[in-house]
Amino acid sequence: xxxxxxxxxxxxxxxxxxxxxxxxxxxxxxxxxxxxxxxxxxxxxxxxxxxxxxxxxxxxxxxxxxxxxxxxxxxxxxxxxxxxxxxxxxxxxxxxxxxxxxxxxxxxxxxxxxxxxxxxxxxxxxxxxxxxxxxxxxxxxxxxxxxxxxxxxxxxxxxxxxxxxxxxxxxxxxxxxxxxxxxxxxxxxxxxxxxxxxxxxxxxxxxxxxxxxxxxxxxxxxxxxxxxxxxxxxxxxxxxxxxxxxxxxxxxxxxxxxxxxxxxxxxxxxxxxxxxxxxxxxxxxxxxxxxxxxxxxxxxxxxxxxxxxxxxxxxxxxxxxxxxxxxxxxxxxxxxxxxxxxxxxxxxxxxxxxxxxxxxxxxxxxxxxxxxxxxxxxxxxxxxxxxxxxxxxxxxxxxxxxxxxxxxxxxxxxxxxxxxxxxxxxxxxxxxxxxxxxxxxxxxxxxxxxxxxxxxxxxxxxxxxxxxxxxxxxxxxxxxxxxxxxxxxxxxxxxxxxxxxxxxxxxxxxxxxxxxxxxxxxxxxxxxxxxxxxxxxxxxxxxxxxxxxxxxxxxxxxxxxxxxxxxxxxxxxxxxxxxxxxxxxxxxxxxxxxxxxxxxxxxxxxxxxxxxxxxxxxxxxxxxxxxxxxxxxxxxxxxxxxxxxxxxxxxxxxxxxxxxxxxxxxxxxxxxxxxxxxxxxxxxxxxxxxxxxxxxxxxxxxxxxxxxxxxxxxxxxxxxxxxxxxxxxxxxxxxxxxxxxxxxxxxxxxxxxxxxxxxxxxxxxxxxxxxxxxxxxxxxxxxxxxxxxxxxxxxxxxxxxxxxxxxxxxxxxxxxxxxxxxxxxxxxxxxxxxxxxxxxxxxxxxxxxxxxxxxxxxxxxxxxxxxxxxxxxxxxxxxxxxxxxxxxxx
Ligand code: ADP
Numbered sequence: 001x002x003x004x005x006x007x008x009x010x011x012x013x014x015x016x017x018x019x020x021x022x023x024x025x026x027x028x029x030x031x032x033x034x035x036x037x038x039x040x041x042x043x044x045x046x047x048x049x050x051x052x053x054x055x056x057x058x059x060x061x062x063x064x065x066x067x068x069x070x071x072x073x074x075x076x077x078x079x080x081x082x083x084x085x086x087x088x089x090x091x092x093x094x095x096x097x098x099x100x101x102x103x104x105x106x107x108x109x110x111x112x113x114x115x116x117x118x119x120x121x122x123x124x125x126x127x128x129x130x131x132x133x134x135x136x137x138x139x140x141x142x143x144x145x146x147x148x149x150x151x152x153x154x155x156x157x158x159x160x161x162x163x164x165x166x167x168x169x170x171x172x173x174x175x176x177x178x179x180x181x182x183x184x185x186x187x188x189x190x191x192x193x194x195x196x197x198x199x200x201x202x203x204x205x206x207x208x209x210x211x212x213x214x215x216x217x218x219x220x221x222x223x224x225x226x227x228x229x230x231x232x233x234x235x236x237x238x239x240x241x242x243x244x245x246x247x248x249x250x251x252x253x254x255x256x257x258x259x260x261x262x263x264x265x266x267x268x269x270x271x272x273x274x275x276x277x278x279x280x281x282x283x284x285x286x287x288x289x290x291x292x293x294x295x296x297x298x299x300x301x302x303x304x305x306x307x308x309x310x311x312x313x314x315x316x317x318x319x320x321x322x323x324x325x326x327x328x329x330x331x332x333x334x335x336x337x338x339x340x341x342x343x344x345x346x347x348x349x350x351x352x353x354x355x356x357x358x359x360x361x362x363x364x365x366x367x368x369x370x371x372x373x374x375x376x377x378x379x380x381x382x383x384x385x386x387x388x389x390x391x392x393x394x395x396x397x398x399x400x401x402x403x404x405x406x407x408x409x410x411x412x413x414x415x416x417x418x419x420x421x422x423x424x425x426x427x428x429x430x431x432x433x434x435x436x437x438x439x440x441x442x443x444x445x446x447x448x449x450x451x452x453x454x455x456x457x458x459x460x461x462x463x464x465x466x467x468x469x470x471x472x473x474x475x476x477x478x479x480x481x482x483x484x485x486x487x488x489x490x491x492x493x494x495x496x497x498x499x500x501x502x503x504x505x506x507x508x509x510x511x512x513x514x515x516x517x518x519x520x521x522x523x524x525x526x527x528x529x530x531x532x533x534x535x536x537x538x539x540x541x542x543x544x545x546x547x548x549x550x551x552x553x554x555x556x557x558x559x560x561x562x563x564x565x566x567x568x569x570x571x572x573x574x575x576x577x578x579x580x581x582x583x584x585x586x587x588x589x590x591x592x593x594x595x596x597x598x599x600x601x602x603x604x605x606x607x608x609x610x611x612x613x614x615x616x617x618x619x620x621x622x623x624x625x626x627x628x629x630x631x632x633x634x635x636x637x638x639x640x641x642x643x644x645x646x647x648x649x650x651x652x653x654x655x656x657x658x659x660x661x662x663x664x665x666x667x668x669x670x671x672x673x674x675x676x677x678x679x680x681x682x683x684x685x686x687x688x689x690x691x692x693x694x695x696x697x698x699x700x701x702x703x704x705x706x707x708x709x710x711x712x713x714x715x716x717x718x719x720x721x722x723x724x725x726x727x728x729x730x731x732x733x734x735x736x737x738x739x740x741x742x743x744x745x746x747x748x749x750x751x752x753x754x755x756x757x758x759x760x761x762x763x764x765x766x767x768x769x770x771x772x773x774x775x776x777x778x779x780x781x782x783x784x785x786x787x788x789x790x791x792x793x794x795x796x797x798x799x800x801x802x803x804x805x806x807x808x809x810x811x812x813x814x815x816x817x818x819x820x821x822x823x824x825x826x827x828x829x830x831x832x833x834x835x836x837x838x839x840x841x842x843x844x845x846x847x848x849x850x851x852x853x854x855x856x857x858x859x860x861x862x863x864x865x866x867x868x869x870x871x872x873x874x875x876x877x878x879x880x881x882x883x884x885x886x887x888x889x890x
Pocket of ligand 1: 655
């Protein structure tokens with residue numbers, strides 16, 4: 001972000017326009033300033049350089065400032081959205097500065113006066129509403145964070161706000177939960193007091209989440225927070241919205257302050273804040289989310305993520321809701337069952353599901369259209385989107401009406417749909433034309449017949465055009481010139497143009513009584529007549545009047561829609577709910593998923609579980625996925641069990657671990673699961689330590705990342721948690737690693753007592769099953785066939801007999817000589833082990849084998865000699881050479 005302001009200058013040396021520019025720029029130092037000049041937004045100085053580099057547009061110069069050229073670049077108004085999108089994506093903020101009056105008005109004030117301009121809006125990543133700037137299937141959240149002291153401890157209030165749909169949610173967390181919440185919400189921008197950003201810990205948290213940061217100064221004051229929220233909603237007290245903590249109210253006020261700062265005079269419609277109770281969703285930290293590739297793959301792509309695999313929704317609002325549900329699975333088994341009931345209903349009703357999904361597919365993203373209208377940034381197509389949303393809602397409601405007894409979640413959706421306003425839909429339908437312009441200023445969006453006054457004005461306008469044509473024919477005849485034309489330009493308005501010779505004749509009587517000379521051009525002359533001037537005025541006023549009437553109509557319809565905001569939001573929520581339920585039902589049927597049984601127990605019993613993404617990938621290649629069971633249920637009151645999974649690389653350990661974590665997350669989001677049977681006692685937190693990537697940007701090695709993540713698990717996991725650990729202790733020397741893994745397993749067994757899957761290469765650990773009651777061994781079955789390995793991807797009780805590392809290395813194509821050598825080293829090592837020097841853990845005292853004896857030069861030389869190939873003379877020489885070697889170096 002370019003914070004620096006260019007050289008302060010003495011005002012007297014500035015042109016009035018530049019003085020205005022500097023004044024506005026100084027007030028918005030952390031934004032690129034789009035300064036409106038006619039049909040362009042211009043950027044100057046450093047802004048121009050940044051923008052020209054980012055957008056690949058030409059940097060030009062305009063006059064001098066302080067003896068130096070003023071660097072400048074511009075973007076045309078009609079393409080501004082594209083450029084904005086790119087700048088926002090790069091993390092810039094843009095202040096859009098418009099002309100607030102007609103340049104002619106400024107001129108009237110005096111030759112030196114400048115057009116009045118001011119910033120009308122700050123465009124920032126978390127506050128955009130334009131369709132082209134937003135991703136359809138992704139919420140665009142602004143997250144405001146405010147800290148407050150509660151019972152002597154720091155509490156963090158979180159307000160997450162999606163201006164593009166009006167959703168507004170408050171919650172509270174503690175310092176440890178902050179990172180988890182940021183990972184869950186994936187905001188586009190974080191707003192917090194400057195003082196909070198000044199703390200390195202907080203600043204690092206935001207930087208690591210790679211979210212745009214918006215520090216706020218003055219407006220961040222906590223005083224009067226509640227009052228400010230009340231003012232925004234026009235209510236006396238917040239009691240009607242629910243009970244909120246101080247931190248939550250502070251965060252909400254901060255969010256609203258930022259909305260005001262960025263939207264300036266426009267006020268978006270926001271739903272009243274709703275509160276999300278702590279602990280209501282399955283906690284998944286950022287590393288686990290990334291490892292499980294919930295919404296994005298490790299490479300950052302959406303394709304190939306769990307979300308992309310399960311999302312069969314038909315609408316953008318549905319896509320946003322399913323993403324939200326996957327990001328925040330529930331912990332209340334009753335709520336989960338309610339969602340599952342809705343799926344079950346749609347599974348049982350395939351024809352209904354199909355029909356509803358068809359209706360949904362044709363439904364536009366009308367909540368975002370509504371948000372644009374509320375900010376007065378909407379156009380005729382947004383009105384049409386609302387009309388279509390209303391029509392679709394009515395169609396869906398009608399179809400559900402005869403669909404029998406609905407489960408509670410759908411009953412509620414149905415009730416909302418029935419509130420849809422038929423009158424508004426009809427008004428919009430009656431008013432809007434078939435083809436709609438993007439911009440209301442272009443006019444032509446009101447259907448003929450919708451308004452008598454408008455029809456009249458349009459008739460006059462269009463008729464006048466016909467009159468112009470008649471007039472041209474008449475004048476051409478009078479002047480005796482077929483080339484006489486009536487033309488129009490912005491400077492002259494309508495005018496008559498003739499070739500030079502014909503024009504000369506018009507200057508003389510009798511023509512001069514009618515034709516008034518305007519201009520002489522090269523080879524042509526231009527005239528007007530009183531009749532033409534009259535006509536022009538009539539046409540202009542008719543066109544103006546038509547447009548004014550259309551805009552009036554637009555405003556009336558806009559207000560009518562805004563008056564129905566709450567109902568429309570209800571329709572949006574209901575359709576999204578139906579879309580998600582029907583989409584997940586479709587998925588369950590297509591992929592043969594089953595309804596999980598989720599309750600308050602501590603069970604974890606999966607029969608025939610599969611990994612949704614790996615299975616989908618394999619099926620495109622026609623390969624089967626091998627289903628596997630997993631039972632981590634402990635004895636009553638004992639907490640969960642720990643499965644220690646061994647097996648060679650590539651055997652499917654990671655897949656097995658992840659699939660069980662995913663089945664838990666899917667079940668708790670209210671989806672069916674890829675398994676034959678699943679019984680899960682609600683999981684409160686999901687922990688994983690899977691795979692490892694160096695995080696050099698943060699200055700942490702693979703091993704450090706691994707240990708930080710492991711520490712988090714050992715310190716936080718409880719009986720209710722589900723833990724998956726892959727390869728603890730690999731990033732360091734064998735002894736350290738094994739010792740650490742060993743101690744971790746013990747801790748998990750004794751202290752955490754979580755349901756745990758632990759994959760490891762340390763076979764020594766499998767012996768722990770004899771001493772740790774909660775631990776049992778699982779192994780990935782493989783078969784050796786002609787010296788090669790066949791992976792069966794089958795999980796079986798017991799421990800792997802060995803790691804097959806060399807076979808896997810061979811499959812990977814390591815040179816034969818290296819494989820051979822590795823085999824011989826392994827044989828040596830195993831012989832050493834068999835000799836009894838490596839004992840049961842933890843007393844093992846593994847020692848490296850003694851170094852191989854150095855090569856014997858005499859032997860090597862002898863090996864090279866082929867007696868049959870030597871002449872007697874050469875044989876003689878070789879003997880001398882051997883004697884010399886035997887003596888050793890002198
Ligand atoms: P590991 O963690 O043991 O090295 P992975 O879990 O990464 O092994 O699995 C390696 C590959 O084996 C996967 O990419 C997948 O193609 C295949 N695979 C894993 N599990 C199964 C399974 N249950 N059925 C079929 N193929 C599987």
